[in-house]
Amino acid sequence: MKVVDWSKEDPDDLWGNASDERILVNIGPTHPAMHGALRMVAELQGETIEKSYCEFGFTHRAKEKLGENRTYHNFIVYTDRLNYCSALINNVVYAMSVEKLMGIELPERCIWIRMICCELARITDHLICIGINAVDLGAFSFFLYGFHQREEAYTLIEKLCGARLTTSYTRIGGLMADAPEGFEQELQAWVVKTLAVIEEMDRLLSNNKIWKKRTVGVGVFDKEDCIQYSFSGPNARAAGIDFDLRRDQPCMFYREVDFEVPILKNGDVYDRYRIRFEEMKQSLQILQQCASRMKKGPIWCEDKRVRIPDKDVVHNTMEGMIYHFKFFMQGFEVPEGEAYTQFEAANGELGFYIVSKGRAQAHRMRIRGPSFWHYQGLSRMIQGEKIADMVAALGSINIIAGELDR
Amino acid sequence: MLEHIELWQSQVMELKEAFGESILEVRMPRDFPVDVPVIYLEKKHLLEVLRFLKERECRYSFLSDITATDEQEEGLPWRFEVVYQLFSQISKLRIRIKVRVAEGETVPTSVPLWAGANWAEREVYDMFGIVFEGHPDLRRILMDQRWVGHPLRKDYALKGFQIFTDSQSIDPSWLK
Numbered sequence: 001m002k003v004v005d006w007s008k009e010d011p012d013d014l015w016g017n018a019s020d021e022r023i024l025v026n027i028g029p030t031h032p033a034m035h036g037a038l039r040m041v042a043e044l045q046g047e048t049i050e051k052s053y054c055e056f057g058f059t060h061r062a063k064e065k066l067g068e069n070r071t072y073h074n075f076i077v078y079t080d081r082l083n084y085c086s087a088l089i090n091n092v093v094y095a096m097s098v099e100k101l102m103g104i105e106l107p108e109r110c111i112w113i114r115m116i117c118c119e120l121a122r123i124t125d126h127l128i129c130i131g132i133n134a135v136d137l138g139a140f141s142f143f144l145y146g147f148h149q150r151e152e153a154y155t156l157i158e159k160l161c162g163a164r165l166t167t168s169y170t171r172i173g174g175l176m177a178d179a180p181e182g183f184e185q186e187l188q189a190w191v192v193k194t195l196a197v198i199e200e201m202d203r204l205l206s207n208n209k210i211w212k213k214r215t216v217g218v219g220v221f222d223k224e225d226c227i228q229y230s231f232s233g234p235n236a237r238a239a240g241i242d243f244d245l246r247r248d249q250p251c252m253f254y255r256e257v258d259f260e261v262p263i264l265k266n267g268d269v270y271d272r273y274r275i276r277f278e279e280m281k282q283s284l285q286i287l288q289q290c291a292s293r294m295k296k297g298p299i300w301c302e303d304k305r306v307r308i309p310d311k312d313v314v315h316n317t318m319e320g321m322i323y324h325f326k327f328f329m330q331g332f333e334v335p336e337g338e339a340y341t342q343f344e345a346a347n348g349e350l351g352f353y354i355v356s357k358g359r360a361q362a363h364r365m366r367i368r369g370p371s372f373w374h375y376q377g378l379s380r381m382i383q384g385e386k387i388a389d390m391v392a393a394l395g396s397i398n399i400i401a402g403e404l405d406r
Numbered sequence: 407m408l409e410h411i412e413l414w415q416s417q418v419m420e421l422k423e424a425f426g427e428s429i430l431e432v433r434m435p436r437d438f439p440v441d442v443p444v445i446y447l448e449k450k451h452l453l454e455v456l457r458f459l460k461e462r463e464c465r466y467s468f469l470s471d472i473t474a475t476d477e478q479e480e481g482l483p484w485r486f487e488v489v490y491q492l493f494s495q496i497s498k499l500r501i502r503i504k505v506r507v508a509e510g511e512t513v514p515t516s517v518p519l520w521a522g523a524n525w526a527e528r529e530v531y532d533m534f535g536i537v538f539e540g541h542p543d544l545r546r547i548l549m550d551q552r553w554v555g556h557p558l559r560k561d562y563a564l565k566g567f568q569i570f571t572d573s574q575s576i577d578p579s580w581l582k
Contacts, residue, residue, distance in 0.1 A: 026576060041576050051581035055574070057548035064533075065557055069564065100441065229522040230469050241495070243468075248498045337439030340491055340500065342470070353491065355475055368471040368491075376525045379582070405548060 022050065025387070029058050033136055033391045036401030038375070040390070047386045052379045056404055063406040067365025071331025072098050072172055075365070080166040082369060083403040085128050086121035086346040087167045088157065095170035096251060097341035097352035101334050104173050104306065109297040111252045113160075113179055116187065116290045117169060118252075118343075119283040120157060123194065124150045125346030125398070126234075126276040126283075133273060133395035134205060137214050142205045149197045152190055159183060171308060172332075174300035184291040191284050191291070198280055206274070215270035219381045219393030222267050229377040233348025233370055235397050238275045239267030245344035257289045269389075269396040305332045331360035347371055347398050369403035410499055411436060414443050417501070424458060425451055430506075442500045449505045453514050456503065459492060460519055466492035466501055472516070472526035474534045476560045485509045486536055490516070507536060515541040533558035543580070550574055 025042050028034040037058035043051045063082070067075050079094040080087040092114045099106070106114075127150045131143035154164040159180055161169040169176050205211050221229075226236045236243055244261040246254045262278035264271040300307060308327060313320035336358040342351040348370030355364040374397045381397075382390045411434065418432055428451035433444040447455055459466040470491035478485055484506035492501050507513055515538040516523040527538045528547040535556035538544060546553060551574055555562055 024576065024578065041581065043578070043581050053580045053582065057550075060548045062557060065562075065564075068558075227467055228520055230520065232468075243495050248495070249500075335439065337441075338444075339441040340470070340502070341441075342493075342500075349470065351470060351491070353471065353473060353489070364473075364475040366471070366473045366489075368473075372525065372529075373522055376522055380521075 021045075027390075029055075033394070035132065035394060035399055036404075038394075038399060038401060038404075040378075042387065042390070044387060047388070049382050049385055049387055049390060052382065052390075054375060054378055056375065056401065058405065059401050060405040063367060064365050067362050067367075069361060071360045072334060072362065073328065073331055075362075076170065076172075077166070077168045080168055081402050082367065082406065083125070083345065083347065083350075083371070083400045084165060085400055086125035087165060088117040088121040088169060089125075089343070089345045089350065091167060091170040092118055093341060093343045093345065093350050094352055095172055096343065097339060097354055098172045098334065099301075100339045100341050101337055101354060101356055102172075102303070102305070104301050104303050106173070106301050107298045109178075109295060110175055110299045110301075112290050112294040113175060113299065114170065115252050115254070115257075116179075116287060116294075117157075117160070119287045119290070120153055122283050122346045123280050123287075124153050126280050129346075129395070129398040130201075130273050130276050133269075133392065133398075134211070136391045136395045137211070139205060139208075139211065142201060145197055145201050145204070149194050152193070156183075156187060156190055159186070171306075173303055173306035174308075178299050179294075184294055187287060187291045191287050195281070195284050198277065198284075202277055206277070212270065214389075214392055215273060215396075216268060217266075218269045218389045219385065219396060220266065220268045221377055221381050225377065225380065226267070229380070230373045231348065231377060232373070233344065233346070234275045234279060235272055235348065235374055237262065238264050238271040240265040245342055245349060249342065251343065253290075257286050259283075259286050269392045272396040333358060333360050334362075342368075345370060347374065347400065347403070350403075367403075367406055369400075369406065371399045371401075371404040375399050375404055413497065413499065414501070418443060418445070420462075421445070421455065421458065425455055428455070440502070442502055444502045444504055446504050446506065449507065449511075449513055452503075452505055453516060453519070456490065456492075456516055456519055459501070459503075465496045466494045466499075468493040468495055469516075469520045469522060469526075470500070472523055472530060474530045474536055474558075476534060476558065478560045483508060484511075486534055488513050488530065488536060509535075512537045512539040514539050517542060532556070535559065543582070545580075 022043055022045050025044055028039040029037040039055040041053055042049045063078050066078055079090040082090045127146035131146040134142045158164050161167050161176055223239050226239045226241055242263055247261055259282045262275055264275050309320050309324050314324040334356040338355040340351055340353045342349050351368035353366035354362050357363040382393050422429055428448040431446040433440050470493050472490055474486050474488045486507050488505045490503040527541055530536050531544055532546040532549055550570055
């Protein structure tokens with residue numbers, strides 16, 4: 001064992017901060033605290049980050065290029081793999097963007113189910129975000145409370161579409177399948193249970209002294225920074241920007257349901273954690289309203305262009321068979337035009353910018369993922385902070401590599 | 407959508423008064439298959455127009471996205487369109503700015519207006535090879551630095567490999 005001669009060393013300088021030596025640290029891309037394949041290179045003085053840069057693209061799957069070479073129907077499965085924590089929202093926004101180009105009106109029941117999908121996905125996304133953020137800072141049991149409820153939500157999603165994570169639930173102009181009998185009641189029961197769990201989680205951690213010391217005033221990103229870096233969603237609202245696309249540019253039936261947009265002002269890790277709690281409560285309210293207002297009815301639009309033929313027709317008639325084959329092999333043509341469709345996804349503004357030249361494939365399929373813009377702000381957010389706080393800041397802005405790299 | 411058209415029209419008028427000839431073409435949702443007004447600009451006034459939109463009453467202060475499209479066609483004097491999606495948190499409206507550039511032409515950077523434009527422009531450079539003049543740190547972002555070619559160009563081969571056996575090394579000059 002090395003014996004330290006305390007008479008020669010400065011007893012207060014445990015980490016060698018006084019020395020002027022700067023070290024270069026590489027974190028990731030496979031570091032467990034980096035939430036997916038992200039890489040950060042930081043120059044440290046002692047434990048303080050002086051400069052840093054981020055690198056990503058390790059899970060780049062050329063989604064935008066695929067969007068130009070697949071039919072509109074075929075691209076649905078690729079949208080799941082954007083933000084895989086809230087795959088349903090991606091499905092819904094993609095379907096909405098193609099419908100906007102084609103001018104398709106949806107039946108009421110379809111829209112209510114899509115709203116349920118969005119809010120369910122938002123809650124699962126927020127639960128994983130605050131849970132993982134707490135795990136990174138050492139609060140493991142808190143995460144398990146949320147994780148259990150998230151599994152229950154996935155069971156509900158499984159009842160809708162048969163898949164838990166990669167849902168591919170929406171179709172252009174409709175849904176893969178109708179919600180099963182009794183889904184509303186199960187959803188209502190889940191909402192009541194989840195509200196109780198969220199309140200319990202709140203009591204468990206929100207006033208915890210260690211948690212507050214690790215998060216309050218850490219990773220501050222103020223209002224001006226948020227505008228400079230195009231922050232949206234909970235991360236912007238935590239800094240005091242009153243901006244929620246569900247309210248500001250409402251689509252579906254968001255105009256008809258009651259919900260508030262929670263705003264906090266500090267823009268630190270703690271506020272980003274708190275705002276997700278408040279948002280989950282609002283989402284539960286929306287879910288309750290959707291479940292009570294949903295009525296029986298068709299889930300497909302009237303438009304013949306996008307209608308997937310019924311299996312009965314496909315298997316029993318020649319014309320149905322031919323149509324089925326042509327639909328899946330050639331796809332349907334989308335009229336010439338361009339549209340940017342945006343929606344308040346769990347992390348912020350998710351947008352699809354589609355340029356169509358009248359073919360069955362898009363001319364340009366641009367995906368605007370919120371994580372791309374949030375990750376850009378990280379270097380500035382952690383400048384001058386301790387290296388351990390980088391983990392807290394990264395967890396709090398909820399970077400999803402699938403959406404970042406596309 | 408149509409209820410906003412008057413507001414959009416007055417904004418476009420304002421823009422035309424201020425910049426006149428540098429606005430090449432305006433496509434309104436009523437006359438063209440677009441969802442928001444699309445304004446085609448001459449690239450030398452791009453920054454001033456963006457600043458005007460960001461700081462005047464209309465307040466298109468939120469930069470939603472920067473991207474590009476490859477409009478490779480015979481006989482056109484340009485090849486790419488660089489697209490800026492702006493959103494106003496005051497009027498809750500969107501607007502789209504486009505700049506046409508030929509291959510090898512540069513576009514002025516908008517990093518002085520939005521620090522966040524940095525990565526978006528890097529992505530456009532990476533995917534299309536459009537160079538942004540005055541950009542502080544223009545290098546590839548999604549692809550490896552050693553990659554050859556710009557994948558989202560229409561003439562980029564769909565099949566093929568470029569394999570690197572070692573990871574990208576750390577360059578301290580990228581730190582900031």
